[in-house]
Amino acid sequence: xxxxxxxxxxALMAVAGTASQASVIxxxxxxxxxxxxxxxxxxxxxxxxxLGGPADGKFLSLGLGGSAIFSFGQLFKATGALVEVTFSNxxxxxxxxxxxxxxxxxxxxxxxxxxxxxxxxxxxxxxFDQLKLVDISPNGWRRDxxxxxxxxxxxxxxxxxxxxxxxxxxxxxxVRRRKA
Numbered sequence: 001x002x003x004x005x006x007x008x009x010x011a012l013m014a015v016a017g018t019a020s021q022a023s024v025i026x027x028x029x030x031x032x033x034x035x036x037x038x039x040x041x042x043x044x045x046x047x048x049x050x051l052g053g054p055a056d057g058k059f060l061s062l063g064l065g066g067s068a069i070f071s072f073g074q075l076f077k078a079t080g081a082l083v084e085v086t087f088s089n090x091x092x093x094x095x096x097x098x099x100x101x102x103x104x105x106x107x108x109x110x111x112x113x114x115x116x117x118x119x120x121x122x123x124x125x126x127x128f129d130q131l132k133l134v135d136i137s138p139n140g141w142r143r144d145x146x147x148x149x150x151x152x153x154x155x156x157x158x159x160x161x162x163x164x165x166x167x168x169x170x171x172x173x174x175v176r177r178r179k180a
Contacts, residue, residue: 024080024152027051027070027131036063036135038144050148054083054119062097062135062145069102069132070151078124078131080153084115084146091116095137097146102130112136115146127156 030047040063049058050068062068078101086093095115100107101124110124131153135145 025072025074025076025155026053027151028073029071030060030068031071031130032067032069032132033060034067036066036145038064038139040144044144044147050150052150053152054150056149059085059147059149061147062133064137064139064143064145065135066145067132067134068148069130071130072153072155075127075129075156076153077156078110078122078126078128078153080122080151082113082120082122082133082151083118083149084113084120085149086115086118086147095135095143095146097133097135097137099124100132100134101126101128102132103128107132 027050030050033047035045040061044059044061046058047060047068050060050070060068078099082097082099084095086095093115096112098112099110099122101110102108103126107130108126110126111122113120113122131151133146133148133151137143137145
């Protein structure tokens with residue numbers, strides 16, 4: 001009976017451990033960057049500014065019509081958040097990007113996100129290995145395009161926990177059968 005309890009606890013911990021790892025992942029690299037037009041401060045052109053978590057005071061400006069492709073180091077679901085920096089009134093200083101999901105170099109338009117709020121949650125269907133953002137902000141005085149502080153996505157759940165649970169349950173069944 002102690003063996004059964006230990007196996008059950010081990011299976012539960014395996015599932016719980018996987019659930020805690022499946023939180024949020026941030027962009028790990030900028031694979032491609034094409035600077036757009038407009039007034040762009042050189043400090044806003046540093047690609048690594050868009051990597052990692054939000055609110056670090058750094059961001060990457062795409063420029064008007066600019067684009068960037070981001071990788072996350074693993075497959076992910078297109079559920080996540082895009083943090084954009086705007087110093088002006090968001091109601092009158094509109095910035096927008098088209099969001100594309102990429103898998104093995106093939107990109108699909110997922111939708112459009114604007115700077116109406118600082119953090120834009122998105123939930124597009126599919127599994128991808130890259131996100132591409134293309135600025136479609138309207139032209140205007142002193143515009144520099146969409147400014148990316150960070151991008152986060154949800155990792156694709158790893159089925160290993162389920163396999164471990166099934167294996168543990170099979171082992172429990174085997175132990176019970178041998179006792180009978």
